[in-house]
C-alpha cells in the first residue's frame with residue numbers, strides 16, 4: 429500500500445496535494461491518504477502510520493512541518509525497515525538524499541506525473557527509474573474533495589491556476605512558469621460543489637487570482653450567483669486591478685470575498701531590489717476604490733526585512749497601509765526560502781538569517797535585530813488590537829492625531845500582548861491615560877468604554893470606567909422602558925455623546941446615549957448630558 433501523508437500546520441487546514449495524488453493513483457495501485465497537523469504528538473502520528481504497515485510512504489514537506497517530518501521519517505524507517513519513504517514539496521526542492529538519512533526518493537517539482545508513473549510501474553511490476561517529468565495538465569487534475577464528508581469548521585483549499593508570471597525574489601512561485609489554468613467549466617462545476625455543501629471558507633491558492641482579468645471576473649460573478657454563505661478567499665495583485673474587476677467585486681454581497689493583497693513595501697528601491705512589479709499610484713487608487721464600498725474584506729500584507737528598508741522606512745510603509753483602514757493588516761517577516769533569488773543574494777545585502785525553517789531574517793545592512801524584534805512586538809499588537817477590532821474607535825481617534833506606527837511602537841514598550849484580555853485591557857487603559865495621547869479624558873473614557881463593551885462583558889471594564897450608582901439607575905430605568913423579552917441578555921453602555929458621530933463627523937454633542945451591543949451596536953438617546 430502507498431500511503432500519502434499530509435502534516436498540516438493547523439487542524440482546520442486541508443491539503444490538496446495528497447488528495448490529488450490519491451485520486452490519480454487509487455485505480456493504479458492500493459493507496460490511502462492521511463492528514464495530521466504539527467500540533468499532534470509525533471508518537472500518535474507515527475503509531476497511525478506504522479499500524480497500517482505501508483510499503484511506501486509519501487510526505488510533502490513545507491517550512492512548517494519539515495522538522496516534524498525529519499523525526500517522523502526516522503521513526504518510520506526504524507520501525508518499518510522495508511518501507512520506502514518518498515519526500516516532495518518545497519522544503520526538499522534543493523536537497524539530496526544525503527540531507528535525508530531515512531528517505532529513499534526525493535521528488536522535485538509537481539508530484540502528479542511522478543506518482544502516476546510510479547504507480548503504473550508498481551502495478552506492472554517494472555523496475556522504477558526517476559525521470560524528468562513534464563508539468564501536469566490541470567485539465568486532468570481530479571477534484572480533490574470527491575466523496576468527502578465536508579466539515580464546516582475546516583478551510584477548503586482549491587486551485588484554478590498554477591504558477592506566477594512575476595519574479596519577486598523572495599517567493600518560490602517566481603520560478604514556476606508559465607502560468608497554467610484549469611478549464612472554466614471544470615472550475616465552475618467544482619466550486620459549485622463547495623457552495624452546495626455550504627462550507628464556511630473556500631480559499632483559492634492561485635498565486636495571482638486576477639492574472640487574467642476576464643477569467644477572474646467570470647469566476648467572481650459565478651461565486652456571486654451561487655455562494656449562499658460560503659466566503660471566498662482570493663490572492664489579488666493590486667496593480668492588475670481595473671475598473672471592471674473592481675466593479676464586479678464591489679457589487680458582491682457583504683463579506684463574500686476576502687481579498688489578500690500583498691503590498692510588501694511602499695519604498696521604490698526596495699521593490700526594485702526584490703524585482704516586484706508594483707505601480708504604487710495604481711495600487712493606492714485601487715485599494716481606495718475597494719475600501720469605498722466596503723463589500724470585500726480586505727487583508728493587506730507588508731514584509732519587514734527587505735533590502736533598502738530600514739526601521740523608519742518600514743514604519744512609513746506601515747502608516748500608509750494602516751491609513752487605508754482595511755479589515756486586516758499583516759506584518760510578515762522576510763523568510764529566506766531555499767531556492768529563492770533573495771537567498772542567493774544574501775551576502776549582497778548583509779543578511780543574517782536562521783539556518784533552520786522558517787529561515788527568518790535576523791538582520792541585514794538596513795535593519796538591526798533589535799529593530800526587527802521591535803517590529804515583532806508591534807506586529808503582535810497590531811494583530812491583537814487592530815485586526816481583532818479591539819479598540820476600534822479609540823484607535824481611529826488616535827490615528828487622526830498620531831501616526832499609527834509611533835503609537836504601536838511606544839505601546840510595544842509598555843504593554844505585553846501575552847496577557848489575558850482583562851489585564852491586557854487594564855494595561856492599555858493605564859497606558860492611554862498616562863501617555864495623554866487623547867488629551868480630553870472624557871473622550872478617552874467614552875471611547876474606551878465603547879470599544880470594550882462592543883466585545884467584552886461589563887466586568888472587563890477597567891475600574892475607572894465602571895458605572896456610578898447614578899449611571900446604573902439610568903440604565904435600569906432604560907431597561908424598564910423596553911419590552912420584557914426585547915433583549916434577552918443585552919450588554920448596555922451609557923455614554924456622554926454619540927461615539928460614531930465623533931469619529932466620522934468630528935462632532936462632540938452633549939447628549940447622553942445608551943448603546944445596546946447586540947451584534948451591530950444601536951443607540952438610544954436618554955437625556956441631555958447637562959441634566960443627567
Ligand code: SF4
Nearest residue numbers: 592596599601602635
Ligand atoms: S509574491 Fe506573488 S506576485 Fe510575486 S512571484 Fe510570488 S506569487 Fe508571484
